[in-house]
Amino acid sequence: MTGPGDGIELLVRAVRPTNAYEETMQRLLQSIRLGLIGPGEQLPPERDLASMLKVSRDTVREALATLVDASFVVSRRGRYGGTFVVDSLPQELPPGATSREFGSEEVEDVTRLRRVLEVGAAREAAGRDLPADERARLMRALEECSGCAQADHRRLDSRLHVLIAELSGSPSLVPLVANLRTRVNALLDAIPMLTPNLSHSNAQHEAIVTAILAGRPDSAAEAMNEHIEGSTALLRGFLSGAPSGKA
Template structure:
């Protein structure tokens, strides 16, 4: 039977509103997913209980209702939330939450996965930030040849046009090519190593369509900043892009 009342804090001293304050920055979808995930996984809204009404929740988070719906839909698809219609409908926390990827149940895709530690996530994300933000800055400061510019633009288009099965591969290729444009032969092997480790982490979380769309928009900002020779803008766009991925990884895996 559906619950008729809104959620109440399951633990004394903890409020379900604790993590549901306004999001900040440009990665609003990813941060909304992270806030909701943390709220659910920390038990601030208990399994089976209802989230605040959509209008109220969107106001609390400071996001549009479209962004909130995309985040809720993505988490429902991943098994964390359930939407019910009718008089006593709303969005509810699933009675049985998905197992973390380091548990026996495996990854969200059903494949077995080794244990992933917070230290490993931190290491990969820190290395990625150092290498990729710097690569974008340096690439934007170089005078690129016409073939280099054409290949960068076509790599951007390939990522935008890729389906879910191909996305990780073409996304990796775009990021590695930006590293190559920095002009340091020693950089690309380091980027490739970090990217392989990153993809292993990404394989342990759901592939969310709104995140892909947002990533493609950020890819375009990065590429245009490189092509127009604006190092600071390229670095900042890359930093924002990496931050969105980091939010999802920490939300699902930590």
């Protein structure tokens, strides 16, 4: 059995800039799923992980707690305690799913489409002089998504994204984004719904909506791109099985 910290080169490789929690989750998940930290092996202490990943100990603690909840690692107390990879990793794909439907290719294809369609939609919406009723609809959609129960989040999240497409002023864009959200939700449904990520997602939604209402297209596009990259980091970690070097 190797000691904590052995053979985890992937953890210190740079990935796309995104939310620190989501980036940490991606690195840890990829290291576990690629076998760089094998079944039954111990992860480095929180302090060491924080130094290796260049994030705070609070971020590492939050990521490890999520991995415990998702049954990828277990926490043991006592003299020989620590955080260990489980002996048998959770099932990677939903029953009957194919790797093409929920693997690297689908994650990357959906991400590219989101950059084109949803980043563009946010930019266009922010560039329009929105009337009062449309501004009110956008704020209401944000508030409903931020304040909803977890069971309703996916539906209200999709409603907000489709509304932003509608506010872009392009009727042709709405069905494209609606179809895309179906694919996004299928991927998200294949991974655990993580409470910390929902909080980050709500904060990112607020940044997007704030920029749209303030009429700042570049800020709206940047906020939407950060939101997309955060979700993609988790999808890559849980579903892709290997780090992606594709742009």
